Amino acid sequence: MEKAGEQRGRGQAPALLVRHMERIVRTLPDDLSGVRDLSMMTMHFAIAGREHEVGWLRERHVAEDPEGRGLIVDVRISKNYPRVVQVPYGSRAHLCPVRAWRRWREASGIGADPDGFAYRRLHSRHHTVMDQGLGAEAVGDVITRLAERADLDIRPTGHGPRRGLVTESSRAGNPDAVAEKQGGWAKGSKVMRRYREDDDGFTENALHGVL
Structure with a gap:
């Protein structure tokens, strides 16, 4: 998937943006699955x-x-570029990855086994935390399910958050090298820049100052 342009299904995966996550967070159930997701x-x-x-x-x-x-996240299992990512507090408390991780860790009771999966499956009936982790497909399914529940105007896959970070970082004026490091792209990655360029049409547009 990575070498083929990181596509899944038809066309490129849509970016999961902050505005999408704002809608998703309002529809999360008030239970352990909502905390995990x-x-x-x-x-x-x-x-x-x-x-x-x-x-x-x-x-x-x-x-x-x-x-x-x-947080300091050691992304050790990666097909391309293992990396260590620094995750600072978010300005929106309800979307802060640091606070969300702490809440999940406390609510789930994980922590006894440092080699245990960070994100676990939940029992379909009893909603208890299981030892099994989530495979790549299951992670993508969670993202798609969250979007469907929130009735978003896009249908993101598990690649949506990755593409979304690049888009939002570019809009915030951060240099490409910052996103490259965060997501483990090679320096000068054409794939990553294509994500940014797809969103640059309103920033760099021939109509500016014309109409």
Whole structure:
């Protein structure tokens, strides 16, 4: 998928943007699945992760910054570029990946086994936390399901948060090198720049100053 332009299904995966996550968070159930899905979605976005990178995170891979600035996420299982990602506090408390992770960790009771999966399956009937992690496809299914519940105008896959981080970072004026490092793209990645350029039509437009 990565080498083929990271597509799934027809066309490129739509970006999951902050405005989409704002709608999703309002529709999350007030239970353990809602806590897990919020943490997984915001973590997925924060590290510009691939589905398998999120699914294979272990508890020991998500550590508190010793200076209290947020989280340090060791994305060790990656097909292309393992990396360490610093995740600071978000300005929106309800979408903050740091706060969401802490809430999931406390609510789920994980922590006894540092080699256990960071994000676990939940029992379909009893909604208890299981030992099994989530595969890449399951991570993508969660993102798609959250979007459907929120009745979004897009149907994102598990690649949506990764593309969304690039889009939002570009809109915020951050240099390409910042997103490259965050998501583990090669320096000068044409794939990553295509994500940004797809959104630059309103920033760099021939109509500016014309009409």
